[in-house]
Each structure stands twice: as structure tokens, then as C-alpha cells.
Amino acid sequence: MISSLLFQILLILFTHLAFGFDLESKQNVALYWGQNSAGSQQSLGDYCESTDADIYLLSFLYQFPTIGLNFANACTQSFPDGLLHCSQIAQDIQKCQSLGKKVLLSLGGASGAYGFSDENSAKEFAHTLWNTFGEGTGATERPFDSAIVDGFDFDIENNNAVGYAALVNELRSLFATSSRQYFISAAPQCPYPDASVGDMLQNADVDFAFIQFYNNYCNVGSYFNWDTWQNYAQSVSPNKNIKLYLGLPGSATAASSGYISDLSLLEDTISKISSSGNFGGVAMWDASQAFSNQINGQSYVSHVKSILSNCIGGSTTTALTTTSSTTTSSTTSCSSTTTLSPPSSATSFFTTTSSSTTSSSTSSSAKVATTTSCTTSSSATVAATAVTSVAVGTLTTKFLTSATASPTVSVGTAHTDAKTTVLQNNPWTTTTTTATTTSTAQRTTLQPSAQPTTTASAALAEAVSLNALYAAGKYNGKETCTNGDIACSASGEFAICNFGTWVNMVCASGTTCFASESSDILTIGCNFASQKEKYIN
Structure with missing residues (x-):
């Protein structure tokens, strides 16, 4: 009986080891949940039973500093003052966490009344978040009862960047008082820098960036700017290990543009960008769309998870060994082997074999030793397989x-x-x-840029002239356009000529399309709206 109970406990631990969230993995899938955008939203707990997603973002805390929550059909009960009281979501949060998922509360959204007038009010709100949704004890009303979220996501889209870096830094100081691991994420639009969370991304420690490559001109395709974000991660971000996620719509109805129905294109894209050490996986809006969107009898989120495994995969053998097991297996591999020995006198251990380029390292406390070699072993095991891989590359760049x-x-x-x-x-x-x-x-x-002019005044004059054409709805001022020509529409959209026809794409929130000049170079594209008046009469 004792041996059977021990085996069951170890099997549960093994399940979490094999399928739980791994910060360093490149195969993570993050899903926004709560807004029922497809009209078929299931409970958070139901979605968490799937192994196709690893992070769930509760959407949204749409009003602050005075807290207002909205989870569509998932929560309708409230406290006497009107604040939502979501006991079922609370139970689901704990269920998801028991299954190895991370659950973050997302702040903001495309619509809502939120923001700060100064940094002090933002710092004060950090304590409100901690007390209401974290381990703090200063709140009389907790929407998720005793459930504690794993962190906070900032999907800020109102072009007001004030206070968010200070808020995150204050949250970090509160996180440091706990032994629990918390995460901070942001959901910037793909045009860089983002008008709303750009300052936060540059001045605070952020774990994940769920970059929205949809409803923008920089969607996956000719104008895809992943390299810009990779440069940000390596050169600008305070956290050089920040994980960048390819943000996509979960179906054609989830966004006006950016959905990738061509799975081969998606696989090609992921295979190219996943060689980056900062790549973390794919994020999607939203769970209801990604699960209900069926392609050849398989959900879109399942296809995405499979593509991540294929693009980043090698072979991994994971074995669970206990003193009471009687089934033996033999495994030979040339890879990294990590052996975890419990600090106590427990009669079990885990051995995980995975493809890796990590050199030898050791860690105290749990007595973790990592070596890389070709080994053959035979032991009493309960075996499972998963898929991982390592992409190693060197890049040489020349400019002409x-x-x-x-x-x-x-x-x-x-x-x-x-x-x-x-x-x-x-x-x-x-x-x-x-x-x-x-x-x-x-x-x-x-980014398209013009040939340097002899003087800044010439480039400025050209920018002013082009903006006058754009304002009049004349694009480049010609009757026809050539493939690849770019311009701006009268309403401030970015325009590209495609087979003789102008195709307009909406700029990110807080930006608009216009011609500008910098360092004697003329540039046409989406830029901060506040800068436009310098280039118009």
C-alpha cells in the first residue's frame, strides 16, 4: 500500500515535470482567456486540461486604479459594491496551477478606463494588486478568494505610458518578499517602440513580451519586424533573458488581419525565429478562438503546439525510477543527462535526458548535476517521451x-x-x-528609408510635400503605383502598393502614418502621432 501510494505521488510529480510550464522552453503557448470572443468560451479549468497551452492570461482588469473586472460569461456574481466575485474562476486558477499551468491577470485591453497621472499613484496601485490578487493581506474583497495569480500582464492600449515602469518595479519589490515565483508580461503592438508599454519595456524587468503581430503593418509577411524586437531584447531590455512570443490571432475571426491559416507558412516562420535565445513560443487571442478553430479535425492551438515541437524538437526521453517498480527498460542516448536527488533520504529520483548544448553545471539545495555524454543505462523505469530541440546558429551580416x-x-x-x-x-x-x-x-x-539628401532642409521639405499629398488622399501623387511603393492614406493608415492597388493597414494605437526626416533621411511609416506636426505646413 505504501509503495503504491508513493508511486502515485511520484507519478503526479512526474506529470508536472514533463508537462508543466518551463520558463526556458521555446515551445510554450500562451492564451488570453475571459472575453469569449468566439462566443463558445469554456471554463478556464476545462481549457487547462489540455496540454496544448502553458500560460493563461485572465482578460481583463479593464479599469484601474479603482478596480473593475470583466470576464464575459465566466463570472456574473459580485460583491455589494459591484466588484466581481468569481469563485468558479478561483477554483479553476488553482486547478490550472495544479496541472502545471501559469495563470496571470491581464490589465488593460482595447477598451476600458485605466491609467495613472503620476508614478506615485502607480506605485500605490502595485500594493492594491498584491493585496487583492497576490499574497498581500490588506484587501477586504478578493475576487478570486484565496487563489493567487502567478503574475500580471499589461495589455495597455490607450497610449498613456505614465507609471507602468514604476508599477512593475514596485511589484518586483513585493514579489521579493515571497518564496513563490511571479511573472510580469506585456503585450506590445509590433511597431517598435510601442506607444503604451514601450517605456515599461525599456525601464522595468519584464519576463515575457507577447508581441501582437496582427492588426498591424508588421504582421508576419514582407514587413515582419521580428529582428527589431530581437535587437530590443539583446540591447535595450533590462532583462536580457526576456522571452519574446509570436502573438497571433487564434482564427480568422479573432482579428482583422494577421491570422495565419497556412500552417506551412507558420512553421517556416517559427523555424526561422526560434533560433533566437529570446524566443519563448506563441501567444494567441484568444482561447475560445484557438480551441474552436478546427483545421483537419484538429484545433488551431494543437497545430501550433505541434509546430513548435517540430521546429524546436529533437528527442527527449524522461524516466521515473522508484524502488518499488518492477518493469525495466534500457535507454541509450547521446545528450544531456540531469539527475535530481532529493535532499532528504527519500527512496526515489528523477532522471531527465534531453537534447541540449548546455555545458556542465551544478546547483545546490536539490543536488542537481548536469553532464553531457553518450550513455547507456538500464533501470526500473516508467518512461515517457516528449519533444525538444536546440537550434544553434551564427549570423554574419554585410551591408552594401x-x-x-x-x-x-x-x-x-x-x-x-x-x-x-x-x-x-x-x-x-x-x-x-x-x-x-x-x-x-x-x-x-x-524599414523603408530614402536616399540621404544633401541637407536636412531638403529632406524636411520632401516630407512636408508628401504629407500634403497624403492629407489630400493622393498617396504618392501619381495615377498608378508600382508593386512595393509605400505611402500613407488620408486617414493615417500605412499603404502598400499591391499589383497596382493601394492596400491600407491600420497603425498601432497611438501612432499614425506620415513622412518624416531624421539624420538627412526621409522615412515613411507609422510613427508617434505627437511627432507629425513637425512635418506638416
């Missing part, structure tokens, strides 16, 4: 400058090619990037 009058695409050939697309609108400076990599490569998209 020339004047040209047509779009240029150059491809550098190595084991895998990296493609650079340069957009031009007579005359442009053409920048050609040649990439050499040992395994995978990234697509690099450069």
Missing part, C-alpha cells in the same frame, strides 16, 4: 549601399538562407544583408 528604383530582394546562401526584403520608393537606399548560419536563419525586414 546603392541607389535603385525597384524593390530588391537578396538571398545569402549557406546551409539555410536568410532573406532580406528592402522596400523602396524612388530613390531609396538599398541595404543588403547576407546571412550565414549553421542551422537556421532569420528573416530581416528593414
